[in-house]
Amino acid sequence: MRAMILKEFRQMRRDRRTVALMVGLPLMLLIVFGYAARFDVTSIDTAVVGPSAEAVAAQLGDVFEVVVVDPGGDAASATELLRDSKAKVAIVTGSPLRVLLDGTELFVAQSARSRMSLLPPGTEVEILFNPDLSTSAVMVPSLIGLILLFVGTVITSLGVVREREQGTLEQLAVTPLRPVDVIVGKIAPYFAVAVIDIVVITLVGLQVFDVPFRGSVLMFGAFGLLYLFVVLGLGVLVSTVSHSQGEAIQLAIMVLLPQVMLSGMIFPLASMAPGVRWLGYLLPLTYFVMGMRGVFLKGSSIGALSRPLVILGVMAVVIFVLAILRFRRDLAPKRATDVPATEVPG
Amino acid sequence: MNPVSVIGATRRFGSFVAVDDVDLEVAAGEVVGLVGANGAGKTTLIRMILGLLAPSSGRITVFGQTQTREQRRRVGYVPQNLGLYRDLTAGENLEFRARIFGSATDKADFGDGLVRDLPLGTQRRAAFIAATQHDPELLILDEPTSGVSPLARTVLWDLIRRRAEGGAAVLVSTHYMDEAEQADRIVLMSRGRVVAQGSVDDIVAGSRVTEVVAAEWGRALQVLEADGRMVTLSGRTIRVLADTPERVNRVLLEAGVDARVTTAPATLDETIVVLES
Numbered sequence: 136m137r138a139m140i141l142k143e144f145r146q147m148r149r150d151r152r153t154v155a156l157m158v159g160l161p162l163m164l165l166i167v168f169g170y171a172a173r174f175d176v177t178s179i180d181t182a183v184v185g186p187s188a189e190a191v192a193a194q195l196g197d198v199f200e201v202v203v204v205d206p207g208g209d210a211a212s213a214t215e216l217l218r219d220s221k222a223k224v225a226i227v228t229g230s231p232l233r234v235l236l237d238g239t240e241l242f243v244a245q246s247a248r249s250r251m252s253l254l255p256p257g258t259e260v261e262i263l264f265n266p267d268l269s270t271s272a273v274m275v276p277s278l279i280g281l282i283l284l285f286v287g288t289v290i291t292s293l294g295v296v297r298e299r300e301q302g303t304l305e306q307l308a309v310t311p312l313r314p315v316d317v318i319v320g321k322i323a324p325y326f327a328v329a330v331i332d333i334v335v336i337t338l339v340g341l342q343v344f345d346v347p348f349r350g351s352v353l354m355f356g357a358f359g360l361l362y363l364f365v366v367l368g369l370g371v372l373v374s375t376v377s378h379s380q381g382e383a384i385q386l387a388i389m390v391l392l393p394q395v396m397l398s399g400m401i402f403p404l405a406s407m408a409p410g411v412r413w414l415g416y417l418l419p420l421t422y423f424v425m426g427m428r429g430v431f432l433k434g435s436s437i438g439a440l441s442r443p444l445v446i447l448g449v450m451a452v453v454i455f456v457l458a459i460l461r462f463r464r465d466l467a468p469k470r471a472t473d474v475p476a477t478e479v480p481g
Numbered sequence: 482m483n484p485v486s487v488i489g490a491t492r493r494f495g496s497f498v499a500v501d502d503v504d505l506e507v508a509a510g511e512v513v514g515l516v517g518a519n520g521a522g523k524t525t526l527i528r529m530i531l532g533l534l535a536p537s538s539g540r541i542t543v544f545g546q547t548q549t550r551e552q553r554r555r556v557g558y559v560p561q562n563l564g565l566y567r568d569l570t571a572g573e574n575l576e577f578r579a580r581i582f583g584s585a586t587d588k589a590d591f592g593d594g595l596v597r598d599l600p601l602g603t604q605r606r607a608a609f610i611a612a613t614q615h616d617p618e619l620l621i622l623d624e625p626t627s628g629v630s631p632l633a634r635t636v637l638w639d640l641i642r643r644r645a646e647g648g649a650a651v652l653v654s655t656h657y658m659d660e661a662e663q664a665d666r667i668v669l670m671s672r673g674r675v676v677a678q679g680s681v682d683d684i685v686a687g688s689r690v691t692e693v694v695a696a697e698w699g700r701a702l703q704v705l706e707a708d709g710r711m712v713t714l715s716g717r718t719i720r721v722l723a724d725t726p727e728r729v730n731r732v733l734l735e736a737g738v739d740a741r742v743t744t745a746p747a748t749l750d751e752t753i754v755v756l757e758s
Contacts, residue, residue, distance in 0.1 A: 301562070302560055302562035302564050303566055305564065306558070308532075308533055310578075310582065311551060312581055313550065468532035468547075468549060469532050
């Protein structure tokens, strides 16, 4: 038995990915559940508008973090501030005092609502965009991102790695096909399946779960397209550093899990510790979730969604170009100048 | 300029030298057999010629150029693992490859079974057709007959010869010596180096073994093996490689074994074993 244990440790030591998964994953979960996985909200971006905005803003405390004070504003401008995600709560001063809550941020809205007793009696509270605080209305649009991440990253990387395992990638490398032909030809079917996925989930969301669709179809398409390039690029990137399907799955899990936890899809970004929140801002799913909630629930303007859209666009270009460059390495003819110093026999 | 020209090619992996200063030419219409044991460097050399692996030093040209994507149109390659999609039918594989090369799909009928369900000999024939249906001028085959029946090997060699007769340059790696004899020229590799090359006659010319005929042939064999000689048996005749009759005689005499010791021409197998040792 000792021999077996010793052998297992030796193999484990050399399998860096498994060690990374065994050590990295618990660490990540610790960070996520310690700093990120909180439903209690400690800070809520708040806008105060109307004639007494400055006085009310000065009196607000607790979790309400005043980010906009606009004495000239009214209920309509307050609604716009929430629609454009400039604030999660808007207080419209006047008589009666009105509080508008962003219903797309479930836990933020619930947390804010629970503190309404601090406000004067007679205050009107209205939840916008998702008045019933329906979980499915918030989750279904985000779920599109998660499913695309799965199809794009896991399934695509497995498909490419299978070519490498079977030796057919090497066969492609001795044909006149250009790397871009191979990569586009390889991912086009996944792209098509992913597009069908988007349409099906959206229709089911709208018909079965009564999720509203208030925004522009064009914006929906733009977010979907850019995000698809990101996830398919991630899939190809994962495949270029994986020698087997097992390795690809390990790596894909490491790409997938942080996005599920830190994108704001489940746990509100507002309740995460700042360092962890910034990790969330590095992840593509974060911006896709912002976009989808804006498009489905808020009917946000193009201007309001331009920031997540541009960031997603930049990520799509960077990740996809990186994927093509790495993939090229496998397929381009090798000459005497191409010998890497650290290469090992294949 | 020959379709394949390799001059002083070396490939290192860290401190391990897989291919060491190899020269190799393959002319149009010629079948060159790349022979050697596993690990001799045959596949590494083939991968360098195909541009799948860069040489650490030396110069490799195919059709007079260093590797380019366009010249791949003129090359056909059958890797050891066949390079077929196992979850497609053979016909679908042929169609896929024909589309890539813009050639007509071969009409060979392999049925509707998936490649993974076909016998290995049929898979190898399908791989060969897939690699040749665009009429390549250079055909590179890495162990094309490994694991197949003698009949299937004969069929494949017939196909290979026909390609060469059609003007293609053919480079075939193999560790079957009887197959190597089908090549016009043999290049023998051992530990990354070319240790001999030429026709079968060139390589075996002058190469001899020591033959031992003894009444107590079993004991004679035991004595020679115990003395560390390389021996094979042909019937009851013992053939001793890489040794002189005088030394063999002395060993047997010292052991008190009465035997007749002579020399005989070595076979290709025996010559190669000696060259590789």
